[in-house]
Amino acid sequence: MNIGLLGGTFDPLHNGHISLIRGALESGIVDAVIVIPSARNPFKSGRGVSAAPYRYYMTCHGVEEIFEGVNVFVSDIEFMYSGTSFTLTTIKEISKTSYIRAFLKSNGIKTSEADDNHRFFWITGSDVLPSFEKWHEADKILGVAGLLVASRPGDGVDIPYQVERLSKVFGLDPDIRQFKIEGVDVSSSGIRRNMSFVDTPSSVQEFIRTHDLYNHEELFDEVSDDAIDNYNEFSIKLYRFLGEKRLLHTLNVGRLSLRYASIYDKSLCDRALIAGELHDCAKELDESLQAQMAHEWSGDLFVEKKLLHSPAGAVMAKDEFSVTDPEILDAITYHTTGRGNMTLLDKIVYLADKLEPSRTYADLSKERELSVKDIDAALRLCVKSVKKKFDSRGQRIHPLTLDFMNDIGL
Ligand SMILES: [Fe+2]
Ligand SMILES: [Fe+2]
DSSP: OEEEEEEEOOTTOOHHHHHHHHHHHHTTSOSEEEEEEOSSOTTSOSTTSOOHHHHHHHHHHHHHHHSTTSSEEEOOGGGSSOSOOOHHHHHHHHTSHHHHHHHHHHTTOOOOGGGOOOEEEEEEEGGGGGGGGGSTTHHHHHHHOEEEEEEOTTOOOOHHHHHHHHHHHHTSOOOEEEEEOOOOOOOHHHHHHHTOOTTSOHHHHHHHHHTTTTTTGGGGGGSOHHHHHHHHHHHHHHTTTSOHHHHHHHHHHHHHHHHHHHHHOGGGHHHHHHHHHHTTTTTTSOHHHHHHHHHHHHTTSOOSGGGTHHHHHHHHHHHTTOOOOHHHHHHHHTTTTOOTTOOHHHHHHHHHHHHOTTOOSSOOHHHHHHHTTOHHHHHHHHHHHHHHHHHHHTOOOOHHHHHHHHHTTO
16 A cells, blocks of 8 residues: 555644545545654653644544545554654554554554555645755655645745756655645644634534643643653653543643643642643543552552552652642642542642533533632532532541531632
8 A cells, every 4th residue: 555644733623634645546646644742742842732642632533534434544653662753764653564554453454464554744835845855854754755745836946957966966866746735725733823723624623622732822831841841751651541532522621720820829830730731641541450550659548449649640750740739749648538638739630620621511611710719618618619529429538638628618
């Protein structure tokens, strides 16, 4: 098979990307296109780019909507290796027989040993050709893949001339082919700047709405470079431990915790982001492992199944994510029950867990409105409904929650 590879940030996937994919397929040069959202961007700091799992899942939904039944797939290959996501590394990793065979099979394409001999093409705009030699290990890229170049009307790039030029630069005969597409004047940064999503698939619009993705992004300016790096790196690692829904939930809690910290105590921004992001990290571990970790962390304080992941999460944050800050570990430990004398960080993570934007278990508009004005009042409202739920089910309220309720005057 000839397989086109389209890498990018996809923050968000938009109609320009879609026209590129369509054009590549319609050219007949490739039989399939694999879209590859980047995990770590070589030329961008983590600031100003949504965490990788958001971009990956958003791209999956958009591709599923637009290209249902067509050979267009999304790969998470860049989550699978550490280090910066350079084009050459990605091509080498995706083209490994073991990976590509399993990947195509899981997407319903039958392959056998006989047709493992795929040819890969990196899809890109023609505007990259005049300076392609500046790409990281450009010569090696041309050694393992072709380039499939989209030319737009009036882009002013003389492709045959550029091919000849690059042949001379590299001393090889590069496989550079072109296809034509209509110009679509749209960019991800423009979409985010204007907060106008009409040029994105409707499932992408829905995703952005559900996770309140591009609102309050300026709050990341309050976060240190180290915390941003950790937040991004942890989000990639969490992908291995959590399914889509819970992973996006826990990232949402990180972002909302950051927002609350920016309102109530800016000095907590770093810790709030990380504590929120990791609060549910252990929730999909095997239950017996959770119980063992919970026991190791806090004896028999948490024995109910639903609560195990909180102390287990603190152990995992410490051992797997190397978090040592006791305030962060406490906020994770007590995010399910609360406790007496809650710290502001405890309260922030507890509340963000209840109110992050994808939560739809009840009408939370009052709680959300209150949460940015008076954190204790918002907590009272949330805990009241927790108590109501427990009372109606005749369930025992955890002693730590009773202390918490007592403290906030319930
Ligand atoms: Fe939880
Ligand atoms: Fe949670």
